[in-house]
Structure formats: structure tokens, C-alpha cells
Amino acid sequence: GYDGSYRSDFHSFNFVTSVWNQVATAGRVPRARYRASCVMHGQNMCLFGGHDGTRHLNDVHLFDMEEKVWQMLVTEGPLPIPRDSHVAVVHGQSMYIFGGSTGSAMNDFHELRLDTKKWSPV
Template sequence: MASKNYQPVKRNRHSTVKIGDYLYMWGGHGSGVDYDVMDVYHLPTGAWDQKPTTGTPPSGTYAYSTVAIGKDIYYFGGYSGGYQNNVHSINVDSFKWRELSPSSDHGPMKKARCGMVSAHFDSEDYLVVIGGIGSSSINTADGRYNEIHYYRISSG
């Protein structure tokens, strides 16, 4: 467990999400970023902590998209030696990573810097992935894409 004086490493192209009284920060681009831990900030006390994770974290370690639903944080895409299009989640009670598999071969292209929001309709939770930059056989002049994909959490 980290000390009360713990400060996370400087980084960029990461995301931070809020669940309850905590901010959760993972990955990013920067010297000394440890991808096997989650940095956690307790809002009421202003204290940082570092939580070890288990499982296999996402391969897109920066410029990924993220959103929280309940006690789970979802990550899509990103970049690390190449563009990614995988979906992972981590539960903030267990700090265990889980890779989610789409049920269709028609998923989003490999990309980074896209938007992602959660949506709830017809009694189901969805991830909605919007736009981004990447490489694909669908060529645009600047590498930007406007595709939209829905991912149903319950069935993938």
C-alpha cells in the first residue's frame, strides 16, 4: 500500500473517472508509468493511493477512451505501439481487469482519441464509441473517423 505522501507519476493522454468519493487514474504516456497499478485519489481527504491490479490490462495504454458504470470502469482502444480496438473493464472493489469480447466481427476499427459515453435504454447498459483517429482500409485525408458503435454490456 502506498504512503500518505504518495504522488502519482506525471503523465499525459490518460483518463480519470469518478466513482463515489474517489477518482481513478490508470495508464497514460509518461516516464515511469506503471500499468499494473491504479492511482486512486480520495476527494474528501486529498490523499493519493496506489492499488495493484490483477488480470490483463488493456493493450492501448494511452489515448484510450474510458467511462464508469456503477463500480466498473470501461476502457476502449488507445495506442501502444499501434492502434487498439479492444474493450476492457476493471472493478474498483476487486481491481481485477477483464477483457470483453464483441459478439460481432463488425466492431470498431483500431483507433485512439475517440469519445465514449455510457447509455442506458431498454433496461440495458451500453458503451457508445464515437469517432477517433486510426488507420484503416477506409482512408480519410487526416486519419479521423466519424463511425459510431454501440456495445451492450450484458451480451457484448
């Protein structure tokens, strides 16, 4: 996120008590960024792209919600152009990325097969 500086902290919200709590995490924490996407796939939250204040990103990180561990996902295939402000959705074993910005609007569509870790344009 961004609050005047770029952040990589992680919080959870308790809907019963209406209280936010910081989550202690392990593993390789992703670079601080904003305008990234996060989607759920099984027990993993998938983080893609964003902007770190200097450049657009196209990396993928997984956060295991049970183990509280980050890992960078090494992928194959043609990577999407680095971007922020895109949309993402998971359907079946795939994460789909659409559009976004690199300073100008984008209109492309990509699929990442999460079971094979392979990108392909749609």
C-alpha cells in the same frame, strides 16, 4: 497514460485528503496505452481502444471497482476500427464510441451492448 513511456498503472484520488494512491489490481492487466477511453457501468470501469506506441487498439477491458480485478471482454459483432482520441459514454446497457483517430480523423459511431457483449454500428 504516457509520461515519456507508455503506462498501465492504476491510481485513485482521495478528494478529502487530496492524495493519489496506486491501486493494487489482479487479473489480466491491459496493455500499456494512451488516448484510450474509460467509462463507468455499474461497478465496472470499461476501457476501450487507445494507442500502445506501435498500433491503435480496439480491445475492451473491464475493471471491477469492488474486487479490483481486470478482465478482457470478449465481444461479438463488427468491431470498430482500432483508434485513439475518441469519446465514449454509457447510457443504459450500452457503451457508445464516437470518432477518434487512426492518424486521420474519424466520424463513425458504434454501440457495444454491455449485457450481450455485442457491437453494432449506429
